[in-house]
Amino acid sequence: MKKVVIYGYYGQKNTGDDYIMLSVINSVLKSRVRDIYVIVKEICFANYSFPKNVHFLALSRNKLIRQLQITFHACKCNKFIIGGGGVYGQTIQLERYYAITCG
Incomplete structure (x- = not known):
């Protein structure tokens, strides 16, 4: 697989959600994806180390x-x-609709 995009309630400085994000990234990395893109509200992951x-x-x-x-x-x-x-699910109904119709 070439490109995976992960979207969720990430980049909100919420430790629980950010650890869910890390778990999803680790799972996707095991499937030998070439590129992983994570869509976040703001980039605030200076304390983490990620593959290139x-x-x-x-x-x-x-x-x-x-x-x-x-x-x-x-x-x-x-x-x-x-x-x-x-x-x-409470805040991005329209974005979820777009994701389902395009995916």
Whole structure:
């Protein structure tokens, strides 16, 4: 597999969700993916060490641009993984719709 995009409630400085993200990244790395892109609200993982094929993409603060970013990356990957805490379902209904229709 060439490209996997992971999207969830990451980059919020929430330890529990960030550890879920680390677990998802580790699972995907075992499947020998060439590139992993993690979509986050802000990049705040200076304390972590990641392989060179793990990339972080920060979302725009503008809601429309943010939805377009998610849709673009969801449509340009081999696999789109939605993860994170239970809050994501309450706050991004439209982004989830785009991810499902493009994936």
